[in-house]
Amino acid sequence: xxxxxxxxxxxxxxxxxxxxxxxxxxxxxxxxxxxxxxxxxxxxxxxxxxxxxxxxxxxxxxxxxxxxxxxxxxxxxxxxxxxxxxxxxxxxxxxxxxxxxxxxxxxxxxxxxxxxxxxxxxxxxxxxxxxxxxxxxxxxxxxxxxxxxxxxxxxxxxxxxxxxxxxxxxxxxxxxxxxxxxxxxxxxxxxxxxxxxxxxxxxxxxxxxxxxxxxxxxxxxxxxxxx
Numbered sequence: 001x002x003x004x005x006x007x008x009x010x011x012x013x014x015x016x017x018x019x020x021x022x023x024x025x026x027x028x029x030x031x032x033x034x035x036x037x038x039x040x041x042x043x044x045x046x047x048x049x050x051x052x053x054x055x056x057x058x059x060x061x062x063x064x065x066x067x068x069x070x071x072x073x074x075x076x077x078x079x080x081x082x083x084x085x086x087x088x089x090x091x092x093x094x095x096x097x098x099x100x101x102x103x104x105x106x107x108x109x110x111x112x113x114x115x116x117x118x119x120x121x122x123x124x125x126x127x128x129x130x131x132x133x134x135x136x137x138x139x140x141x142x143x144x145x146x147x148x149x150x151x152x153x154x155x156x157x158x159x160x161x162x163x164x165x166x167x168x169x170x171x172x173x174x175x176x177x178x179x180x181x182x183x184x185x186x187x188x189x190x191x192x193x194x195x196x197x198x199x200x201x202x203x204x205x206x207x208x209x210x211x212x213x214x215x216x217x218x219x220x221x222x223x224x225x226x227x
Contacts, residue, residue: 005197008122008132009159012143013069013106013185016157020104020188023161027196029102034187036071039063050189051096056171057089066108067155068147069185073108076173076181083116083175084129091121091173092183099166102192104159106185107133110174111141112154118176122160124167132158135176159188163197 009019024031034048042060046053053074055061062075080087094103103122110133111118120133133156135141145151160170170189174181 005161005163005195005199006130007161007197008130009104009157010120010133011157013146013155013157014144016104016159017186017188020102020157020159023197024102024190024192026198027163027192029190029192029196031188031190034189036063036073036184036187039072039074048187050098051094054093054095055089056091056093056173061092063184064182066182066185067153068145069106069108069155069182070146071106071185073106073182073184076183078118078174078177078179078181080175080177083119084121087175087177088171088173091171093169093171094187095169096167096189098191099168100170100189100191101163101166102159102161102190103170103188104157105172105183105187107156107158108182108185109154109180110156110176111135112138112179114176114178116176118174118179120158120174121172122158123171124160124162125169126171130160130162132160161192161197163192163194165194166191 009016021031042062044060063072066073076091078087079090115136117134117136121129122132123129141154142152145153
Protein backbone atom coordinates (compact mmCIF):
# COMPACT_ATOMS: atom_id res chain seq x y z
CA UNK A 1 0.00 0.00 0.00
CA UNK A 2 1.28 3.48 -0.88
CA UNK A 3 2.00 5.97 1.87
CA UNK A 4 -1.17 7.77 3.01
CA UNK A 5 -1.60 11.21 1.48
CA UNK A 6 -3.45 14.47 2.02
CA UNK A 7 -4.22 16.55 -1.10
CA UNK A 8 -6.19 19.74 -1.74
CA UNK A 9 -7.82 21.52 -4.67
CA UNK A 10 -8.19 25.29 -4.97
CA UNK A 11 -9.16 26.53 -8.44
CA UNK A 12 -11.91 27.99 -10.58
CA UNK A 13 -15.19 26.07 -10.43
CA UNK A 14 -14.88 24.30 -13.77
CA UNK A 15 -11.17 23.46 -13.46
CA UNK A 16 -11.50 22.52 -9.79
CA UNK A 17 -14.30 20.05 -10.43
CA UNK A 18 -12.30 18.48 -13.23
CA UNK A 19 -9.30 18.08 -10.89
CA UNK A 20 -11.49 16.50 -8.23
CA UNK A 21 -12.99 14.00 -10.67
CA UNK A 22 -9.57 13.15 -12.14
CA UNK A 23 -8.03 12.60 -8.69
CA UNK A 24 -10.84 10.27 -7.63
CA UNK A 25 -10.70 8.37 -10.93
CA UNK A 26 -6.92 7.92 -10.63
CA UNK A 27 -7.50 6.32 -7.22
CA UNK A 28 -10.19 4.01 -8.70
CA UNK A 29 -12.93 5.77 -6.76
CA UNK A 30 -16.43 6.80 -7.78
CA UNK A 31 -17.53 10.46 -7.51
CA UNK A 32 -20.98 11.24 -6.11
CA UNK A 33 -22.51 14.62 -6.98
CA UNK A 34 -25.20 16.73 -5.37
CA UNK A 35 -26.30 20.09 -6.78
CA UNK A 36 -27.94 21.97 -3.91
CA UNK A 37 -31.51 22.92 -4.80
CA UNK A 38 -34.88 23.34 -3.07
CA UNK A 39 -33.15 24.39 0.13
CA UNK A 40 -35.29 26.03 2.82
CA UNK A 41 -34.53 29.72 3.32
CA UNK A 42 -33.83 29.12 7.01
CA UNK A 43 -33.23 25.83 8.80
CA UNK A 44 -31.30 24.33 11.70
CA UNK A 45 -30.46 21.21 9.66
CA UNK A 46 -30.63 20.36 5.95
CA UNK A 47 -31.09 16.71 4.96
CA UNK A 48 -29.69 15.83 1.51
CA UNK A 49 -30.17 12.08 1.74
CA UNK A 50 -26.54 10.95 1.81
CA UNK A 51 -25.67 13.66 4.32
CA UNK A 52 -27.02 16.46 6.49
CA UNK A 53 -25.68 20.01 6.87
CA UNK A 54 -25.59 21.88 10.17
CA UNK A 55 -24.02 25.10 11.42
CA UNK A 56 -20.94 24.53 13.54
CA UNK A 57 -22.23 26.77 16.32
CA UNK A 58 -25.69 25.14 16.25
CA UNK A 59 -27.26 28.22 14.69
CA UNK A 60 -29.61 28.69 11.74
CA UNK A 61 -28.54 28.05 8.16
CA UNK A 62 -29.65 30.60 5.56
CA UNK A 63 -29.69 29.75 1.85
CA UNK A 64 -29.23 32.04 -1.13
CA UNK A 65 -27.74 32.03 -4.63
CA UNK A 66 -24.49 33.51 -5.89
CA UNK A 67 -23.23 34.37 -9.36
CA UNK A 68 -22.84 31.38 -11.67
CA UNK A 69 -22.36 28.80 -8.92
CA UNK A 70 -24.04 25.52 -9.84
CA UNK A 71 -26.67 25.48 -7.10
CA UNK A 72 -27.83 27.22 -3.96
CA UNK A 73 -25.34 28.21 -1.28
CA UNK A 74 -25.29 28.81 2.47
CA UNK A 75 -24.08 32.00 4.10
CA UNK A 76 -21.11 31.34 6.39
CA UNK A 77 -19.41 34.73 6.69
CA UNK A 78 -16.45 34.39 9.10
CA UNK A 79 -17.01 35.32 12.72
CA UNK A 80 -15.54 34.24 16.02
CA UNK A 81 -12.72 34.86 18.45
CA UNK A 82 -9.76 34.83 16.09
CA UNK A 83 -8.01 33.23 13.11
CA UNK A 84 -7.98 29.50 12.52
CA UNK A 85 -10.05 27.44 14.94
CA UNK A 86 -11.42 30.63 16.51
CA UNK A 87 -13.63 31.06 13.45
CA UNK A 88 -14.83 27.44 13.39
CA UNK A 89 -18.29 28.24 14.77
CA UNK A 90 -19.27 30.31 11.73
CA UNK A 91 -18.75 27.39 9.36
CA UNK A 92 -20.75 24.28 8.47
CA UNK A 93 -20.46 20.52 8.97
CA UNK A 94 -21.56 17.77 6.57
CA UNK A 95 -22.48 14.55 8.40
CA UNK A 96 -22.50 11.52 6.08
CA UNK A 97 -24.48 8.28 6.38
CA UNK A 98 -21.64 6.42 4.62
CA UNK A 99 -18.07 7.49 5.27
CA UNK A 100 -15.98 9.54 2.83
CA UNK A 101 -12.40 10.78 2.53
CA UNK A 102 -12.66 12.98 -0.58
CA UNK A 103 -14.86 16.05 -0.44
CA UNK A 104 -15.27 19.28 -2.44
CA UNK A 105 -17.78 22.04 -3.18
CA UNK A 106 -18.12 25.59 -4.53
CA UNK A 107 -17.32 28.83 -2.69
CA UNK A 108 -18.34 32.38 -3.55
CA UNK A 109 -17.35 35.97 -2.72
CA UNK A 110 -14.15 35.05 -0.89
CA UNK A 111 -10.85 36.99 -0.81
CA UNK A 112 -12.41 40.35 -1.59
CA UNK A 113 -11.02 42.09 1.53
CA UNK A 114 -9.70 41.66 5.05
CA UNK A 115 -6.34 40.02 4.34
CA UNK A 116 -4.58 38.92 7.50
CA UNK A 117 -4.36 36.66 5.42
CA UNK A 118 -7.81 35.20 4.85
CA UNK A 119 -7.91 31.40 4.96
CA UNK A 120 -10.25 28.49 4.21
CA UNK A 121 -10.14 25.22 6.14
CA UNK A 122 -11.56 21.69 5.88
CA UNK A 123 -11.43 19.20 8.75
CA UNK A 124 -12.31 15.49 8.65
CA UNK A 125 -13.95 14.14 11.83
CA UNK A 126 -12.80 17.15 13.84
CA UNK A 127 -9.13 16.47 13.09
CA UNK A 128 -6.37 18.95 12.33
CA UNK A 129 -7.59 21.72 9.98
CA UNK A 130 -6.44 21.30 6.38
CA UNK A 131 -5.66 24.66 4.75
CA UNK A 132 -7.40 24.60 1.35
CA UNK A 133 -7.07 28.29 0.46
CA UNK A 134 -5.12 31.35 1.56
CA UNK A 135 -5.15 34.82 0.02
CA UNK A 136 -3.23 38.04 0.55
CA UNK A 137 -4.92 40.09 -2.19
CA UNK A 138 -8.15 39.97 -4.27
CA UNK A 139 -6.48 38.45 -7.33
CA UNK A 140 -5.98 35.20 -5.40
CA UNK A 141 -9.75 34.74 -5.14
CA UNK A 142 -10.54 35.45 -8.80
CA UNK A 143 -11.00 32.79 -11.49
CA UNK A 144 -12.72 32.45 -14.87
CA UNK A 145 -16.48 32.05 -14.64
CA UNK A 146 -17.69 28.51 -15.32
CA UNK A 147 -20.27 29.84 -17.81
CA UNK A 148 -17.46 30.33 -20.34
CA UNK A 149 -18.13 34.00 -21.12
CA UNK A 150 -14.57 35.00 -20.22
CA UNK A 151 -15.49 37.02 -17.12
CA UNK A 152 -13.37 36.83 -13.97
CA UNK A 153 -15.35 36.13 -10.81
CA UNK A 154 -14.98 35.39 -7.11
CA UNK A 155 -16.11 31.79 -7.57
CA UNK A 156 -13.93 28.88 -6.47
CA UNK A 157 -13.97 25.11 -6.09
CA UNK A 158 -12.18 23.77 -3.01
CA UNK A 159 -11.60 20.17 -1.96
CA UNK A 160 -9.60 17.99 0.38
CA UNK A 161 -8.55 14.33 0.19
CA UNK A 162 -7.24 12.30 3.12
CA UNK A 163 -6.67 8.61 2.45
CA UNK A 164 -5.31 7.90 5.93
CA UNK A 165 -8.80 6.61 6.74
CA UNK A 166 -12.52 7.20 6.23
CA UNK A 167 -14.63 9.83 7.97
CA UNK A 168 -18.21 10.54 8.96
CA UNK A 169 -18.07 14.32 9.14
CA UNK A 170 -16.46 17.10 7.12
CA UNK A 171 -16.34 20.67 8.47
CA UNK A 172 -15.60 23.85 6.54
CA UNK A 173 -15.01 27.44 7.64
CA UNK A 174 -13.10 30.62 6.81
CA UNK A 175 -11.32 33.15 9.01
CA UNK A 176 -11.18 36.30 6.87
CA UNK A 177 -13.09 38.45 9.34
CA UNK A 178 -15.16 41.02 7.46
CA UNK A 179 -15.49 38.76 4.40
CA UNK A 180 -18.85 37.73 2.98
CA UNK A 181 -18.56 33.99 2.34
CA UNK A 182 -20.96 31.44 0.85
CA UNK A 183 -20.49 27.70 0.26
CA UNK A 184 -22.38 24.94 -1.51
CA UNK A 185 -23.30 24.97 -5.21
CA UNK A 186 -22.31 21.49 -6.36
CA UNK A 187 -21.02 19.11 -3.69
CA UNK A 188 -18.71 16.23 -4.69
CA UNK A 189 -17.63 13.34 -2.47
CA UNK A 190 -16.13 9.87 -2.62
CA UNK A 191 -14.59 7.10 -0.54
CA UNK A 192 -11.10 6.09 -1.68
CA UNK A 193 -9.06 3.11 -0.56
CA UNK A 194 -6.52 3.93 2.11
CA UNK A 195 -3.15 4.73 0.56
CA UNK A 196 -4.60 4.98 -2.97
CA UNK A 197 -3.61 8.60 -3.61
CA UNK A 198 -0.21 9.47 -5.08
CA UNK A 199 2.27 11.18 -2.74
CA UNK A 200 2.22 15.00 -3.03
CA UNK A 201 5.59 14.96 -4.82
CA UNK A 202 4.02 12.90 -7.62
CA UNK A 203 1.13 15.33 -8.21
CA UNK A 204 1.83 17.54 -11.27
CA UNK A 205 2.74 21.10 -10.41
CA UNK A 206 0.40 23.87 -11.56
CA UNK A 207 1.69 26.06 -14.36
CA UNK A 208 2.90 28.74 -11.93
CA UNK A 209 5.02 26.18 -10.10
CA UNK A 210 6.54 24.93 -13.32
CA UNK A 211 7.35 28.49 -14.36
CA UNK A 212 8.97 29.10 -10.99
CA UNK A 213 11.12 25.98 -11.33
CA UNK A 214 12.08 27.04 -14.86
CA UNK A 215 13.09 30.45 -13.58
CA UNK A 216 15.22 28.92 -10.84
CA UNK A 217 16.93 26.64 -13.36
CA UNK A 218 17.58 29.56 -15.72
CA UNK A 219 19.06 31.63 -12.91
CA UNK A 220 21.33 28.76 -11.92
CA UNK A 221 22.51 28.40 -15.51
CA UNK A 222 23.23 32.12 -15.71
CA UNK A 223 25.38 31.97 -12.57
CA UNK A 224 27.34 29.06 -14.00
CA UNK A 225 27.96 30.93 -17.26
CA UNK A 226 29.15 33.98 -15.32
CA UNK A 227 31.59 31.78 -13.40
